[in-house]
Amino acid sequence: MSADLHPAPLTLDGSCVLHQMFRFDWPAWRALEAGDRQRMVAEAQAFLGPLEAGAAEGHPNQSAVFAQLGHKGDLLLMHLRDSMEELARLERDLAKLELSDYLEPSESYVSVVELGLYESSAKTYAQLAMEGIEPHTEVWNQRVAEVVARQAEAMGVRLFPRIPEGKYLCFYPMDRRRGEEVNWYTQSMAERQRMMHDHGMIGRRYADSVKQIISGSIGFDDWEWGVDLFADDPKVFKKLIYEMRFDEASALYAEFGPFYIAVKLPSQELGQWLSLEGGTR
Template sequence: MAELPLVPITLEGSSVLHQMFRFDWSGWRKLSAGERAEIGAEFAALLSSWEQGASEGHPNQSAIFSQLGHKGDLMLMHFRDSFADLNRAELALAQTRLFAYLQPAHSYLSVVELGLYESSAKTYAALAEQGFEPGTPEWAAQVKEQAARQGGAMAPRLFPAIPPAQYVCFYPMDRKRSETVNWYTESMDDRRRMMHEHGMIGRRYADVVRQIITGSIGFDDWEWGVDLFADDPVVFKKLIYEMRFDKVSAEYALFGQFFVGVRLHAAKLGTWLEGTLE
């Protein structure tokens, strides 16, 4: 019997695109008040339809955030059923007149991902006991069937609505693959145990922060993206700081840039475009 796989089963859901833009305030101010109002209303109408959008029970939504700091002015977050749908959203955005004043600063492509560390080892062991050989088509079919069954039960987490919280914190991350510390050479059992301990920290903040993890291996420059949503941004600091002391983060994690924004609904976009926020 071949060795059991080291790769945990993952479930994939919504396709996700983050777009960060700088706004051309100088060019915008050259327009008349009437032109600004007309262009802003056109964009707000598109954004409003995206805020409410849904298809086949999956929230196909977009949200916009006013970014803090020098990394950009606006962040658009799109949740769709496929990469093709994300591309259509990009193209629809590019056709608006406001797009002429949006200067791309960054983007991130990923899919909502749930890693089944807790159940993968049990699934693999059960299949081996039933006589299925790892790496065979029969084995793959059984794993796919198990994943589909669990995916149905976890649909609300795989295809989430964008939380209505006032603040968002987004950042990408990797697991280390250095000569001395390599997450991918640890045993399945050790990784499962560490991820369980890591997850317990997040659960303690479940009442005040919503977390959505997306996988980006093969799609973007980092391995995962993390979105945190809360009504108090200080919670981001407390949660991430506490996780720094957890072994998964302390020994195996690398982090990219952090992007923080304030939720900006379509109905309030006009006030932002005039340089004010209520």
Template sequence: MPELPQVPLTLEGSNVLHQIFRFDWTAWKELPLDERTAISEEFSGLLARWEGGNTEPNGHPNQSALFSQIGHKGDLILIHFRDSLEDLNRVELELAQTRLYPFLQQTSSYLSVVELGLYESSEKIYAQLAEKGLEPGTPEWNAGAGEATARTFASLSSRLFPAIPPAKYLCFYPMDRKRGEQVNWYTEPMADRRAMMHEHGLIGRRYADHVRQIITGSIGLDDWEWGVDLFADDPIVFKKLIYEMRFDKVSAVYASFGQFFLSVRVHASNVNQWFDGTLA
């Protein structure tokens, strides 16, 4: 048999953009009250449309959500889930045309795509293709791998194109797998990586009733390799889940983490209260 690929197969779904803003409160408070009201109502209507999403023509939610950020790293986070990069770009441009936009100072953004890694099935698929006499990297091999994953893609549509969870709190952070000096995730055999990811996933499943996790891949799209969004109604769950995961091998040995962003959901129905400082 030929040497089998060490890259696990992945499935990709929604394209995701995180936008992080500071809000120019000084300039905002200088506006007359009626002008502030008109601007906030205009944005509230836009956000309501984004929250509702657009399920045509394929049934994907294609939603956006607004969060009020806690701490010094920013004031607002907008998250957009769309079917294409072009759709995300249209969202950016639509926001830029609003009267609110001059008060939004974007400090960071993160571009990624919902990703499901098929560690559990990749080795099996590769072995089956090799047994048929197919060579890795050939059109026949690629077609066979595509056929083998097509059924999985259809069955996981709700995870690949998710609705934004209604939870109150969001924890977002980017991360890498280490690939330097003493350890390198990408030189470990696939079987070892699969076993470590299985252990890692078991921890997440124990918290499934309390937190919703959406993993997005960003290799070649942004500065880190993955983005992680955690949604929960109790923010202490974030601490407990991430702390427990630090003790498994994937995180303890191979993970590097970026900044953590913690925020509270702001719905279109009460976004006006955020702008006038009365949000409860």
């Protein structure tokens, strides 16, 4: 019996993630009285401040605001919560703010923090196959569930992370190619494990300067994964992603969506960002 009979690697799921991208209606904002603008900023700051701090107990469940660069939008909000229901409630509460009347959605992305378990999967499937245990039988499911539970307990901080402190954010969605000749999903477990190991080794060299959150979005959005990179120097995004383009997992099997680059915008600085004084914002 081959360990490759079950091709899907085990994964661990953590925080539900929502990215919201907005364009800001500057002409309508300029037409408001100064007092109205100040009131709306104060309401938004009072709403966003506690969300940035996150929960005092349990999972962090934070939100963060970023000022986008380029034409794709003006603001990017990132939210991590324990459930999709909580994200839906947060999205609704945000829409109730007066300031939301001046936010035009330009894009969004829904996903779940995901950790792949290629190495554990290969070992587990091989052991079960050696014991003659057929995939998806009661015993097989129980043994797999035990592995997932142990790994989830050990990786709790990574599954339910705080939003890293980096000043800059680079977010992009991606797929694995499923073409007629080049198809990630037809490669053996061993081959995919090898390529992901090599891919991960590149990322580890940048661990001191770049923090990442990888989320899975199959069945949730138009791409298969979302990648969030955080750093204090945005140029490191270019170096890291460029170097990764040369590894086999990216060069042959990766398709990339649009890239979003943004600067962290703490809620206490929102008033300055929205200020019309001095002709800048």
